[in-house]
Amino acid sequence: QQQVKQSPQSLIVQKGGISIINCAYENTAFDYFPWYQQFPGKGPALLIAIRPDVSEKKEGRFTISFNKSAKQFSLHIMDSQPGDSATYFCAARGDTGRRALTFGSGTRLQVQP
């Protein structure tokens, strides 16, 4: 029930293309869904987050799409750049009880110039 499943494990995209990473969850008590970007040797940094009362949230080139009925959410990176090459983690958390984030397994994105 605490798992968050993430795919794909790795992704290669051409510069200017769209990168899409998907996550699915089981726990219906989750109501906060952030995405993190992590560069090698660094801690994760929050990119964008969504709550289930909206189906989409956009911040710059990053968009989260959320499907509550399917218990799935995805990250879209528009106009992908080589500087976006990093590992991306989806996560989820409920508002009560356990406050720690449950992370997906991560997606290593490589944007080729």
Add this chain to the structure above:
Amino acid sequence: GAVVSQHPSRVICKSGTSVKIECRSLDFQATTMFWYRQFPKQSLMLMATSNEGSKATYEQGVEKDKFLINHASLTLSTLTVTSAHPEDSSFYICSAMDRLGTEAFFGQGTRLTVV
């Protein structure tokens, strides 16, 4: 966003010794702190959750006597790896949350190598 400072960023220690990692919230009061462990090319695995002034809650399989966590103030939590062994070599990351609990902010991580 808020800043969480983790120190040191890298540490090498001899097998059998102890090493302390500090995690500080620089511009907010961290009522809750989390400690994660990350092996190469893997996800973050929660080790323990600590609330200021209370004992830490450890995840199943994490030895509380080996990984000592202290959260004595609203801006500082420490993780001490006691009697370190090579298998403790990993990337340790702290995260801090304020009283509102809206967002968790992460430190830069500490690369521990036990030789």
